[in-house]
Amino acid sequence: MSRITTRFERLRAEGRTALIPFVTAGDPSPDVTVPLMHRMVAAGADLIELGVPFSDPMADGPVIQRATERALAAGVSLRDVLAMVRAFRAEDAETPVVLMGYLNPVEVMGAETFAVEAAAAGVDGALVVDVPPEEADALAGALRPQGLDLVYLLAPTSDDERIGRIGAVASGFVYYVAVKGVTGAGNLDIDAVAAKLTEIRRQITLPVGVGFGIKDGPSAARVAAVADAVIVGSAIVGRIEHLAETPALIPDAIGGFLAELRQAIDAADKS
Amino acid sequence: MATIADDIQQSSAAPPQPGYAYPDAAGHFGRYGGRFVPETLMHPLAELTAAYERYLKDPAFVAELDNDLRDYVGRPSPLYHAERWSRELGGAQIFLKREDLNHTGAHKVNNTVGQALLAKRMGKTRIIAETGAGQHGVASATVAARMGLECVVYMGEVDVARQQANVYRMRLLGATVVSVTSGSRTLKDALNEAMRDWVTNVDNTFYIIGTVAGPHPYPAMVRDFQAVIGRETRAQMLERSGRLPDVVMACVGGGSNAMGLFYPFIDDADVRMIGVEAGGDGLATGRHAAPLCAGKPGVLHGNRTYLMEDDNGQIQDTHSISAGLDYPGVGPEHAWLKDSGRAEYVSVTDDEALAAFHALTRIEGIIPALETSHALAYAAKLAPTMRRDQTLVVNLSGRGDKDMDTVARLDGIKL
Numbered sequence: 001m002s003r004i005t006t007r008f009e010r011l012r013a014e015g016r017t018a019l020i021p022f023v024t025a026g027d028p029s030p031d032v033t034v035p036l037m038h039r040m041v042a043a044g045a046d047l048i049e050l051g052v053p054f055s056d057p058m059a060d061g062p063v064i065q066r067a068t069e070r071a072l073a074a075g076v077s078l079r080d081v082l083a084m085v086r087a088f089r090a091e092d093a094e095t096p097v098v099l100m101g102y103l104n105p106v107e108v109m110g111a112e113t114f115a116v117e118a119a120a121a122g123v124d125g126a127l128v129v130d131v132p133p134e135e136a137d138a139l140a141g142a143l144r145p146q147g148l149d150l151v152y153l154l155a156p157t158s159d160d161e162r163i164g165r166i167g168a169v170a171s172g173f174v175y176y177v178a179v180k181g182v183t184g185a186g187n188l189d190i191d192a193v194a195a196k197l198t199e200i201r202r203q204i205t206l207p208v209g210v211g212f213g214i215k216d217g218p219s220a221a222r223v224a225a226v227a228d229a230v231i232v233g234s235a236i237v238g239r240i241e242h243l244a245e246t247p248a249l250i251p252d253a254i255g256g257f258l259a260e261l262r263q264a265i266d267a268a269d270k271s
Numbered sequence: 272m273a274t275i276a277d278d279i280q281q282s283s284a285a286p287p288q289p290g291y292a293y294p295d296a297a298g299h300f301g302r303y304g305g306r307f308v309p310e311t312l313m314h315p316l317a318e319l320t321a322a323y324e325r326y327l328k329d330p331a332f333v334a335e336l337d338n339d340l341r342d343y344v345g346r347p348s349p350l351y352h353a354e355r356w357s358r359e360l361g362g363a364q365i366f367l368k369r370e371d372l373n374h375t376g377a378h379k380v381n382n383t384v385g386q387a388l389l390a391k392r393m394g395k396t397r398i399i400a401e402t403g404a405g406q407h408g409v410a411s412a413t414v415a416a417r418m419g420l421e422c423v424v425y426m427g428e429v430d431v432a433r434q435q436a437n438v439y440r441m442r443l444l445g446a447t448v449v450s451v452t453s454g455s456r457t458l459k460d461a462l463n464e465a466m467r468d469w470v471t472n473v474d475n476t477f478y479i480i481g482t483v484a485g486p487h488p489y490p491a492m493v494r495d496f497q498a499v500i501g502r503e504t505r506a507q508m509l510e511r512s513g514r515l516p517d518v519v520m521a522c523v524g525g526g527s528n529a530m531g532l533f534y535p536f537i538d539d540a541d542v543r544m545i546g547v548e549a550g551g552d553g554l555a556t557g558r559h560a561a562p563l564c565a566g567k568p569g570v571l572h573g574n575r576t577y578l579m580e581d582d583n584g585q586i587q588d589t590h591s592i593s594a595g596l597d598y599p600g601v602g603p604e605h606a607w608l609k610d611s612g613r614a615e616y617v618s619v620t621d622d623e624a625l626a627a628f629h630a631l632t633r634i635e636g637i638i639p640a641l642e643t644s645h646a647l648a649y650a651a652k653l654a655p656t657m658r659r660d661q662t663l664v665v666n667l668s669g670r671g672d673k674d675m676d677t678v679a680r681l682d683g684i685k686l
Binding site: 078 | 297307309463471570
């Protein structure tokens with residue numbers, strides 16, 4: 001059983017909602033990322049999404065675009081990201097890590113090489129934003145033999161036909177994009193999210209994470225009431241940007257923010 | 272015998288060429304093309320594909336499109352025999368397909384007229400577009416003004432600075448021009464930003480992509496709207512000389528004017544098709560915008576195609592004297608035509624393009640766009656190697672008025 005599935009089963013048994021932070025690997029500099037990952041786990045992260053920087057992040061808003069630019073300016077490549085996961089994994093054998101990014105860096109490395117090296121580094125899954133199931137055959141075929149999950153997005157525009165299609169190929173969990181827009185955008189309409197999750201769960205039994213528009217404890221608590229996982233990206237990355245000139249302060253600041261989210265989610269789970 | 276006008280009247284609804292059947296149902300040209308976009312856009316793209324396929328077979332839609340192309344754009348555009356330039360070069364007879372004489376001064380309007388009609392039929396009230404040189408932005412703002420649609424144009428900050436006149440034209444036409452400051456601040460970043468807008472406002476917004484790139488159905492749809500260029504050229508050459516041209520040639524950035532010219536000739540195996548990319552300072556310098564000549568396959572902006580990228584898969588900055596060719600990718604159908612050998616792709620440098628710009632201006636009294644000047648520069652190389660009874664058609668895709676500042680600056684003159 002994959003680390004992702006194991007983790008979600010344990011959370012389900014405990015009646016808890018997962019907290020999944022996203023950070024861009026190498027932002028603001030490569031040496032920050034691994035200590036930050038450990039600090040996030042200590043603060044209550046159940047799974048980590050690690051962004052792979054790409055020059056043309058067309059699904060990302062300004063906050064994550066700038067994080068990407070900082071990481072690229074520091075020379076961070078997909079191979080560097082795999083090395084960070086390997087370093088993290090040396091001290092943490094349990095917390096699942098999912099790489100999130102765009103196809104081209106994987107395509108240039110070669111899907112099979114990527115799958116082999118990612119599995120060896122201790123990566124558990126990949127969410128490739130610009131690969132819908134219709135274009136996923138080659139990538140899925142490379143990841144599956146290595147035991148890596150391919151995580152898919154669902155969106156407010158996904159109708160029943162698309163939900164079924166994605167349910168048939170997804171593994172690990174699915175990521176529901178709660179807002180039409182780019183990362184960091186918009187305000188969450190929790191009633192609309194709840195209604196869509198009901199539709200999704202008619203066809204998909206995997207855990208459903210919800211991201212986009214979760215900015216603080218109260219919004220995390222509202223999502224925790226309906227989702228299996230609360231995914232937070234831009235709110236974390238924005239705080240990292242704020243401390244980009246004083247990177248030593250980043251782990252504690254992000255740890256403090258995650259602890260706040262964790263508390264709000266746990267309170268929601270109990271009520 | 273059918274006249275050119277008859278041919279054109281019948282032609283907007285003409286089915287694809289009989290032997291050549293790309294893309295497939297999922298939008299693939301061989302291994303290229305496809306639909307590499309976030310999930311949010313998959314359903315809207317399916318809706319767009321359905322609407323496009325339906326209306327292209329709808330006689331009322333086709334009649335409206337044909338009327339607009341005739342009365343608003345000014346089609347058919349002339350096919351002009353550049354006798355003096357041909358004589359001077361001393362080889363093939365060069366014919367210029369005068370897309371520069373279209374309303375708004377370039378081929379771009381053929382596509383925006385078509386997509387705007389589609390937007391209206393689909394009930395969209397807002398259109399967005401990306402632009403490099405500003406020609407597609409102007410063509411989009413123009414049709415938006417005429418149809419009373421809100422229009423937002425994304426343009427890289429670098430291009431805003433070097434194409435001031437077009438920025439002003441778009442604003443006069445009522446469009447909002449958004450200066451894009453992310454990434455390399457050129458056309459590729461404008462495209463990223465337009466995609467972000469579309470994901471956010473997908474319910475009421477129609478994204479008019481200006482070239483034969485992007486996710487399916489855009490490469491096929493833009494090609495089909497631009498194919499009027501090649502259909503007219505074919506009929507005009509047959510009427511004039513009784514046979515097809517030996518060579519058809521066009522500049523390639525994203526590749527819409529080339530694809531529009533090439534498409535109706537694809538099954539005519541004797542017609543050579545040549546696309547001319549922007550060689551910038553020369554391919555060896557790395558400062559260019561020639562992915563077909565010097566790039567590798569990859570995935571960007573929703574499709575698999577040739578790209579300029581580094582060993583880590585990051586998209587590289589490009590360089591060209593012409594903003595409209597300053598793009599690291601190219602339409603996926605060109606990638607397929609290259610690999611299949613049906614079309615040839617070459618490049619010329621900034622300096623060669625500039626020399627051709629001056630040559631055509633002084634010898635024929637036609638000021639071409641700097642983009643177009645790349646095709647003219649290669650025509651000037653190829654024509655002397657051909658016989659005098661052979662013919663070469665260059666798509667004169669746009670006029671050079673927008674480039675006055677750039678050329679004057681090179682001459683040390685501030686306008």
